[in-house]
Amino acid sequence: MVILKVENVTKIYGKGNTAVKALDKVSLSVEKGEFIAVVGPSGSGKSTLLHIIGGVDNPTSGKEYINNTDVFSLNENNLAIFRRRNIGLVYQFYNLIPVLNVEENILLPLLLDGRKEDKNHLNNLLSTLNLSDRTRHLPNQLSGGQQQRVSIGRALINNPALVLADEPTGNLDSKNSAEIIELLQYYNKTYNQTLIIITHDERIALQADRIISIEDGRIVSDERIVRGVEK
Amino acid sequence: MNVVKRITLQGLKKNRTRTLVTIIGVILSLSMITAVTTFISSLQSYMINLIIEQDGDWHVGIYSAPQSDLSKVKESSDVDSYSVMCNIGYAYLDGGLNEYKPYLFLVSFTEDTFKSFPLKVIEGRLPENESEIVIPSHIYTNGGVKFAVGDRITLDIGHRMTHDGYRLTQSNPYIKLEDLEEQEYLDVFTAKTYTVVGICERPGFERYVSPGYTVITYNDNPSLTDNEFDLFFKVKKPSKVYEVVGDLKLEGDFGYHGELLRFMGVSSIGNLNAVLYSIGSILLVLIMTCSISLIYNSFSISVSERTRQYGLLSGAGATKKQLKASVFYEALYISVIGIPLGILAGILGIGVTLNLLEDTFKSIASANSTVRFTLSVSVASIAVAAVAGIITILLSAYIPARRCARLSAMDAIRQVADIKMKPRNVKTWRITRKVFGIEGDLALKNIKRNKKRYSSTVISLFVSIVLFISASSLSSYMIDSVTTVYQNLNYDLSYRTGLNDKFDEKTQAVYERITRLGSIKKSSVINNMYARLTLPKSKVDDDYYNLIKSHGFLSDGDNLDIFISLYYLDDVTFKEFLKEIGENQALYFDEENPRCLVVDRQQYFDYTQERMIDQNILKQEVVKEIDVTIDNEQGYEPVKLAIGKYVSDTPIGIRHYSDYNSITVMIPQSIKDSVFAEYKDMWDTNLTMYFTSDNPFKAAEEIAEILLEEGLSTSKLSNHAEILANTRNIVTIINVFAYGFIILISLITVANVFNTISTNMELRTREFAMLRSVGMTSKGFRKMVSFESVFYGLKALIYGLPVAVGITYLIYKSMLQGVDVRFYIPATSMCITVIMVFVVVFATMTYSMNKLKKKNILEGLRIEK
Numbered sequence A: 001m002v003i004l005k006v007e008n009v010t011k012i013y014g015k016g017n018t019a020v021k022a023l024d025k026v027s028l029s030v031e032k033g034e035f036i037a038v039v040g041p042s043g044s045g046k047s048t049l050l051h052i053i054g055g056v057d058n059p060t061s062g063k064e065y066i067n068n069t070d071v072f073s074l075n076e077n078n079l080a081i082f083r084r085r086n087i088g089l090v091y092q093f094y095n096l097i098p099v100l101n102v103e104e105n106i107l108l109p110l111l112l113d114g115r116k117e118d119k120n121h122l123n124n125l126l127s128t129l130n131l132s133d134r135t136r137h138l139p140n141q142l143s144g145g146q147q148q149r150v151s152i153g154r155a156l157i158n159n160p161a162l163v164l165a166d167e168p169t170g171n172l173d174s175k176n177s178a179e180i181i182e183l184l185q186y187y188n189k190t191y192n193q194t195l196i197i198i199t200h201d202e203r204i205a206l207q208a209d210r211i212i213s214i215e216d217g218r219i220v221s222d223e224r225i226v227r228g229v230e231k
Numbered sequence B: 001m002n003v004v005k006r007i008t009l010q011g012l013k014k015n016r017t018r019t020l021v022t023i024i025g026v027i028l029s030l031s032m033i034t035a036v037t038t039f040i041s042s043l044q045s046y047m048i049n050l051i052i053e054q055d056g057d058w059h060v061g062i063y064s065a066p067q068s069d070l071s072k073v074k075e076s077s078d079v080d081s082y083s084v085m086c087n088i089g090y091a092y093l094d095g096g097l098n099e100y101k102p103y104l105f106l107v108s109f110t111e112d113t114f115k116s117f118p119l120k121v122i123e124g125r126l127p128e129n130e131s132e133i134v135i136p137s138h139i140y141t142n143g144g145v146k147f148a149v150g151d152r153i154t155l156d157i158g159h160r161m162t163h164d165g166y167r168l169t170q171s172n173p174y175i176k177l178e179d180l181e182e183q184e185y186l187d188v189f190t191a192k193t194y195t196v197v198g199i200c201e202r203p204g205f206e207r208y209v210s211p212g213y214t215v216i217t218y219n220d221n222p223s224l225t226d227n228e229f230d231l232f233f234k235v236k237k238p239s240k241v242y243e244v245v246g247d248l249k250l251e252g253d254f255g256y257h258g259e260l261l262r263f264m265g266v267s268s269i270g271n272l273n274a275v276l277y278s279i280g281s282i283l284l285v286l287i288m289t290c291s292i293s294l295i296y297n298s299f300s301i302s303v304s305e306r307t308r309q310y311g312l313l314s315g316a317g318a319t320k321k322q323l324k325a326s327v328f329y330e331a332l333y334i335s336v337i338g339i340p341l342g343i344l345a346g347i348l349g350i351g352v353t354l355n356l357l358e359d360t361f362k363s364i365a366s367a368n369s370t371v372r373f374t375l376s377v378s379v380a381s382i383a384v385a386a387v388a389g390i391i392t393i394l395l396s397a398y399i400p401a402r403r404c405a406r407l408s409a410m411d412a413i414r415q416v417a418d419i420k421m422k423p424r425n426v427k428t429w430r431i432t433r434k435v436f437g438i439e440g441d442l443a444l445k446n447i448k449r450n451k452k453r454y455s456s457t458v459i460s461l462f463v464s465i466v467l468f469i470s471a472s473s474l475s476s477y478m479i480d481s482v483t484t485v486y487q488n489l490n491y492d493l494s495y496r497t498g499l500n501d502k503f504d505e506k507t508q509a510v511y512e513r514i515t516r517l518g519s520i521k522k523s524s525v526i527n528n529m530y531a532r533l534t535l536p537k538s539k540v541d542d543d544y545y546n547l548i549k550s551h552g553f554l555s556d557g558d559n560l561d562i563f564i565s566l567y568y569l570d571d572v573t574f575k576e577f578l579k580e581i582g583e584n585q586a587l588y589f590d591e592e593n594p595r596c597l598v599v600d601r602q603q604y605f606d607y608t609q610e611r612m613i614d615q616n617i618l619k620q621e622v623v624k625e626i627d628v629t630i631d632n633e634q635g636y637e638p639v640k641l642a643i644g645k646y647v648s649d650t651p652i653g654i655r656h657y658s659d660y661n662s663i664t665v666m667i668p669q670s671i672k673d674s675v676f677a678e679y680k681d682m683w684d685t686n687l688t689m690y691f692t693s694d695n696p697f698k699a700a701e702e703i704a705e706i707l708l709e710e711g712l713s714t715s716k717l718s719n720h721a722e723i724l725a726n727t728r729n730i731v732t733i734i735n736v737f738a739y740g741f742i743i744l745i746s747l748i749t750v751a752n753v754f755n756t757i758s759t760n761m762e763l764r765t766r767e768f769a770m771l772r773s774v775g776m777t778s779k780g781f782r783k784m785v786s787f788e789s790v791f792y793g794l795k796a797l798i799y800g801l802p803v804a805v806g807i808t809y810l811i812y813k814s815m816l817q818g819v820d821v822r823f824y825i826p827a828t829s830m831c832i833t834v835i836m837v838f839v840v841v842f843a844t845m846t847y848s849m850n851k852l853k854k855k856n857i858l859e860g861l862r863i864e865k
């Protein structure tokens, strides 16, 4: 089942002489449950693509469908609501709300929706994230790895169809990086969530089902990893 | 340029809006300070000019000076200039009305004397030779004798002598004695004919007790004889005047021009400058305190914003001294722009204000002066303002600078000072989220997090709220105190005759002449006396009886003693009034059954009960008749008066309410003459005429003319409209300055609140972007920001309003010592404050929010920590 469809998306920053074409007619189709790694040199347009997929940035032209919804036909308000129900975003800089504690940060998309949390789901999530004893801590009392786990928790609390992570391990040491990727992978496999990760780390990319390479705003290769023997 | 300076300057440029707003804050505060200092210097120079106009431009005067003193003054190198006033002598003023000023006093001026004693010519010109004179206008207005330009008059000139041979001067008042033998007389030594060439204003040096109207002639080269002239001189350095006079060893009787020297700051006795300076200092300290509490905020924002930069600097080996210096560089840059502009703005502001208020000021200061109250900027006033401004800015910069230097390099890099947060610091009640949603909860948490920074905004708001309300309370109390006295008068002009109730034919004639004037609409002649009335409980209104009882003045069942203000009015007015209220006129003029009109209304503020009393004394349906008891030695019987009607309207000259514990009783003059014949001598000495007019100023002039023609003094003619106009002028002045102050302080606050809030919002760009990326809608976003505004405003108001009410109460208490005012909660200004606070906070938040919204989410997210 196709969950995400990107059609001929172009993104141009600026105007006239200083215009930068960050994405050039990118098309892409993603199946539910896929784990995709996006790689490419710095400045090639990876983040731009991810943000457009996540609905936090508008393309200059082109279309995007998530679960058959035409994302950019939504008005601002509906887009915000769509985002908090269907998409989980994880950033390199954890972007937590400093005044909210761990639990509140994780629950934020639900709170904004005015929905009650599912205690079981939350507790499971907290223990999987290894944050059970940190629920009342504020972000500035946590290590970088812990903070990133909180932001993953926030991305996952809604059981979103699509989890997008932009260099989630860029600021972490290798041990913490490994943990984070394991977590994302765990949810990808357990809940059949679709996961797209931007990374510079070859070892991470090689764990994905599919690697998309971008250069100069174009997809230059799109290959599936065949893990022969096991599968 | 060293690196610290460069970083400072870059920071200022990068945050252009904030720098600008800070500079505006400095400009506002400086302009207030300058306004105070230049107002004081303007007032001083106005007073000096006024004194010079009135009493002349000199420092030391020698009266009846010997020739030897003149040569000493002439030769002294410390003397700047001198002038002589030759006393020629006295002559009788024919037809003068003022019995205490029977003379003309002739003096001759030189060219220099006219400079020392500037005369204001109303008509014609100044004299140019020994046979020309200028006549002061008060010979007519005060003495009733009219001279015209061109008149030639011959005067028998002499000295005033006592019977035992002393010569009298202008400082000896005229004393009229029964015994003509003892009476002073004029020893005539010459006769001379003069031509009147001009009329001038009353010279200020003529004292009110002086028996001669000063008449001035000209002689530039008078032959001076000992003791026949007064000598006046100015010294080069006024501050050295006492030493100079000591060195001169004068022989004559000399005196200092004390008032002038006082305003020049030389004399220290009863120094009015001291009063001015101390009021000025209090104002300056007040303004500076506010300004510091406001401006310091701006500095602390930029310091904390650049803490990281400073941290990197100190990590790179910058010393704490250098860091502190950078804050002071910032202060310097801001001062260099803000202080001169602020001083200019202040001068401009006060200049325009004085210009607009000039007439208003003059009318209360000195109505018949031509000295203009204009802007006068002294070097000292600017210097004081500049120094005060520098102190303000330095102190504002010192607080954040100290904090900045206290941080360790690592702390600074991590900006821990700003985000020292513990879970309990951001704890909110569960209910907040239930009621206000996550947005309200977040708003409250944000406020709590930024306690330090927000508290400075809250403090600024608090200071302005308190100042705004207290200043408007103060001004409204001051206005109350000047206005209450003159309210509720139903006439425009009054003239107290001082005739001992002799409403004789002459007074009658004058009164009728006045009433025939076109400018007079209505009139009355009224006089009064006091009487007593004893009432049994059954005749007293129950509420009033209980009120008096509650004060402990009587016990239940006692009779109540009250006063009667007994008025009589001229028959014409009385009849007219009867017609107005629809009463039968004949009944009131029946000598056998005299009838009266009664005002029975108490209106005053009761301090023990703390409420306004509006109450009648008599049980009106029962009391149809009163026994007017007049205290007298002869023991006459009380006079019985039937009550024709209880009235609430009154004829002009009589108030519509009565004095405390008394009623007002009115009868016509003819009844007074017959029924009260025995009490002839007990009426007040001042029979008073009251007039209404559409043009009271014109009417006043015309009445004065009639009075003068009839040989009556005009001094007891009062123009209520003029008094009212003066009152209104005082009110205007109080308002202009109070609101000027309030508006400027408010603007400083707005600038400051703007800076704090918008910076705070900017610092949170990333956080906002994040919230939006996880799906906070614009509506939710607005909701959160609005909640923050409300919390802010509420906090400032919760502290500010009670304190402001408290200060209002203190103001009320201190005013109470001088005048009767009532305490009230300053509701209007409180409402305005509440609205203003929310408007300012909301507007700023909306402004910064819109600015943020223009950036898309990504830009927000991209800003790296």
Ligand SMILES: Nc1ncnc2c1ncn2[C@@H]1O[C@H](COP(=O)(O)OP(=O)(O)O)[C@@H](O)[C@H]1O
Residues within 6 Å of the ligand: A013, A014, A020, A021, A022, A040, A041, A042, A043, A044, A045, A046, A047, A048, A049
């Ligand atoms: N807001 C922006 N304004 C102008 N150019 C931008 C903006 N954001 C990104 N770009 C440009 O678009 C291109 C792609 O950027 P990005 O998607 O961030 O690359 P990557 O994430 O692969 O490093 C780059 O050349 C970048 O400079």
Ligand SMILES: [Mg+2]
Residues within 6 Å of the ligand: A046, A047, A048
């Ligand atoms: Mg990127």
